[in-house]
Amino acid sequence: MATKKVTVTIPEDLLDEIRAEAAERGMSAYVAEALRFKRDRDRLRELSDWLQEEHGPLTEEERSTAFEELDDLDAEHRRRRATRTHAGEAA
Numbered sequence: 001m002a003t004k005k006v007t008v009t010i011p012e013d014l015l016d017e018i019r020a021e022a023a024e025r026g027m028s029a030y031v032a033e034a035l036r037f038k039r040d041r042d043r044l045r046e047l048s049d050w051l052q053e054e055h056g057p058l059t060e061e062e063r064s065t066a067f068e069e070l071d072d073l074d075a076e077h078r079r080r081r082a083t084r085t086h087a088g089e090a091a
């Protein structure tokens with residue numbers, strides 16, 4: 001994948017926190033991941049806004065169901081991560 005170097009200005013306190021968290025992956029990888037995450041969230045918000053314009057807002061029941069499904073997905077991700085971690089420790 002092609003890359004390009006850019007210069008950005010970040011508040012010093014935030015930069016200190018990011019450096020601590022990004023140490024193993026590196027600053028560029030950390031920032032690229034954060035930007036992809038933000039871009040994806042922006043696209044989801046645009047889709048959500050469009051869907052609400054087309055079909056109206058979610059009912060409380062639809063919203064509750066969606067949050068329950070997200071909780072189930074989060075639990076499955078945690079389970080898979082734990083399984084991977086334990087498998088890696090056993091190797």
